[in-house]
Amino acid sequence: MPRPDHHRRRLLAAAAGAALAAPLAAFAERYPSHPLRLVVPFPPGGPTDIVARPLARQLGDALGQSVVVENRGGAGGSVAADAVAKSPADGYTLIVATVGTHAINPSLYRQLPYDPVRDFTPIGLVANAPVAIVVPASSSVRTLAELVAQAKAAPEKLPYGSAGNGTPGHLTGALFESAAGLKLTHVPYKGSAPAVTDLLGGQIPLMFDPVQSVLPHIAAGKLRALAVSSRQRAAVLPGVPTVAESGYPGFETTAWWAVFAPARLPAEVAARLAQEVERIARSPEFAQALGNLGVHPAPEGPAALAAYQKAEIGKWARAVQGAGVTLD
Structure with a gap:
């Protein structure tokens, strides 16, 4: 049988808890x-x-x-x-x-x-949103396998653009280099727009960028998407394979x-x-x-x-x- 002082402490603790809970409950009721x-x-x-x-x-x-x-x-x-x-x-x-x-x-x-x-x-x-791996429509590279073969034939010679250091595009590129066992050369831009401009103009041959930035140019036939980085295909690019299904199981990044x-x-x-x-x-x-x-x-x-x-x-x-x- 609990001692009276112990019982009293429990009652006081319960009362204190109820006192604290009451203002929170009242706050939640009138929020916002x-x-x-x-x-x-x-x-x-x-x-x-x-x-x-x-x-x-x-x-x-x-x-x-x-x-x-x-x-x-x-x-x-x-x-x-x-x-x-x-x-x-x-x-x-x-x-x-x-x-x-x-x-x-x-x-x-x-x-x-x-x-x-x-x-x-x-x-x-x-x-x-997935990251898309894109090349100009005029590029001879048509698949991710062809890109990897080209990159491995000339280590660190193939540059890729991104929206900047530490962006999802840049780091997806870094993760892909690791997964595919190759070395690319990163070219950081100050945002997606100037990078896409240079990609369209042929100043860079490749870009990693979230799909929403490049989608209009893919739809217009100016860029070609080789793969997307999500676990499943992007609904807006149903014909474009994922990196995972292109030979790199488990690969996934998204913004x-x-x-x-x-x-x-x-x-x-x-x-x-x-x-x-x-x-x-x-x-x-x-x-x-x-x-x-x-x-x-x-x-x-x-x-x-x-x-x-x-x-x-x-x-x-x-x-x-x-x-x-x-x-x-």
């Missing part, structure tokens, strides 16, 4: 009471906007409050990610995180001002977008946001809003996102190490 900020860690007009704007519109409808998209570029998305990490954990500031901000940057930058796991609450994965909040978000608020974000990501309206640009819905809840992020951090760390690139 004013507009939310959805931070995009890049300037307007990029692929992250393709995901963020329909998501903000639908999330606002679901919550009964406007969700304002705030574009905040700088340092590969790190400026925005750091600002969100340091924001109040009240459910009113969210970020559309990318594979860069929450998987690549920890290995790429020597001094990252935030921890992509410890400083955030995962809400949900919402979309992804991806997910919603995170600052760490220590109240559980009730996190659950509400996760429920709404996953429902939106599964909706036909969201898929239609993404359009036929190569960005696909990829709905996953908080637990699946956390596990996926952990695996992605490890995979991209190996890619960064293989590429031998770090940024200040």
Whole structure:
């Protein structure tokens, strides 16, 4: 039989727990009471906007409050990610995180001002897009096997372009070099647009870049896609094989977008946001809003996102190490 003092302590502990839970429950009931900020860690007009704007519109409808998209570029998305990490954990500031901000940057930058796991609450994965391996339509290379043969015949002689050091295109190229046992020469550009311009003009013979950047030129017959880096073929390029089915089983990389909040978000608020974000990501309206640009819905809840992020951090760390690139 428990002693009276022990019983009294248990009652006091239970009362204290109930006292703490009551304000949280009340907070969750009236959440949200004013507009939310959805931070995009890049300037307007990029692929992250393709995901963020329909998501903000639908999330606002679901919550009964406007969700304002705030574009905040700088340092590969790190400026925005750091600002969100340091924001109040009240459910009113969210970020559309990318594979860069929450998987690549920890290995790429020597001094990252935030921890992509410890400083955030995962809400949900919402979309992804494969990297395409493309050549000019005039190129004699028609398959990935032919590209590999050409590269192995002249090690380090074949250049490939990307949107810049540490981007998904660059690091997918580095992972492919490792998988295929070859050496290419990386040519970094300041964004996809100038790299695609040089590819179309014949200044470079090859490029690795997320499919949405090169898709219009593939559709116009100016570029040829040799393969895509996703596990399954891209719906917008059904005739293009994956790298995995081209002789490299298990090869997979994607650019991806997910919603995170600052760490220590109240559980009730996190659950509400996760429920709404996953429902939106599964909706036909969201898929239609993404359009036929190569960005696909990829709905996953908080637990699946956390596990996926952990695996992605490890995979991209190996890619960064293989590429031998770090940024200040």
